Amino acid sequence: MALERAITEAGGDSLRFNAPAVGLRNATAHQVQAAYRDVPINAFAVTGAWYHTQDQYGEWWTAMGNWNFRDDYVNGSNPDDASGLATDDVDKNCWQNDGDTLSAYDYQNNYYDQTYRHTATVNESVWQIRDRTQGFVLKSDHGTHLLHFRRIGYGCDNKMVAGYHFEHNQDGDASSWGVSISVGVMSLSYSGDAGDTLKKSTPVFYNNPPS
Numbered sequence: 665m666a667l668e669r670a671i672t673e674a675g676g677d678s679l680r681f682n683a684p685a686v687g688l689r690n691a692t693a694h695q696v697q698a699a700y701r702d703v704p705i706n707a708f709a710v711t712g713a714w715y716h717t718q719d720q721y722g723e724w725w726t727a728m729g730n731w732n733f734r735d736d737y738v739n740g741s742n743p744d745d746a747s748g749l750a751t752d753d754v755d756k757n758c759w760q761n762d763g764d765t766l767s768a769y770d771y772q773n774n775y776y777d778q779t780y781r782h783t784a785t786v787n788e789s790v791w792q793i794r795d796r797t798q799g800f801v802l803k804s805d806h807g808t809h810l811l812h813f814r815r816i817g818y819g820c821d822n823k824m825v826a827g828y829h830f831e832h833n834q835d836g837d838a839s840s841w842g843v844s845i846s847v848g849v850m851s852l853s854y855s856g857d858a859g860d861t862l863k864k865s866t867p868v869f870y871n872n873p874p875s
């Protein structure tokens with residue numbers, strides 16, 4: 665708030681500014697600074713899908729979530745971002761959790777390894793992404809989050825549902841967060857200041873088992 669403080673000291677908040685880049689006219693210094701600080705709604709997008717794999721080693725349904733920042737969005741900072749994938753209706757008589765993975769890349773597809781598993785249950789997977797910038801590049805520009813189920817039996821209807829969630833945050837000081845997640849929603853509780861956050865969720869998505 666250095667700008668606002670300087671303006672207050674120079675004569676108060678009566679000064680008005682135009683900031684067309686963030687859609688503001690005749691705004692106070694405080695409003696302009698807040699608008700530039702917020703994470704823009706189009707900073708990133710999320711998608712989700714199930715895919716099916718079958719080979720000589722077995723058969724799997726995999727829930728997949730993807731996030732992708734605008735290539736020109738370059739702001740990564742504390743706290744860690746959150747990538748969350750949740751499933752439901754997976755009949756464990758036929759399908760066994762077979763692990764989760766997350767892969768992150770910059771916009772030129774260079775792999776970024778500063779990602780950490782936060783929570784893994786039989787139906788859910790949440791990872792932390794240490795979003796950082798280097799040379800005007802966001803190291804975690806995009807990535808893929810997978811949760812695999814391997815067939816262990818027959819006789820189920822094999823219908824499954826999933827939801828994918830991604831929360832970006834920046835310029836906070838919280839050192840950690842806790843999470844609750846379902847296919848419909850993911851909620852983070854930060855240990856301190858979250859900074860500015862933007863969360864996006866896919867609609868719940870279904871697999872398409874052969875009948």
Ligand SMILES: [Ca+2]
Nearest residue numbers: 733734735805
């Ligand atoms: Ca991108």
Ligand SMILES: [Ca+2]
Nearest residue numbers: 741743745833
């Ligand atoms: Ca962050």
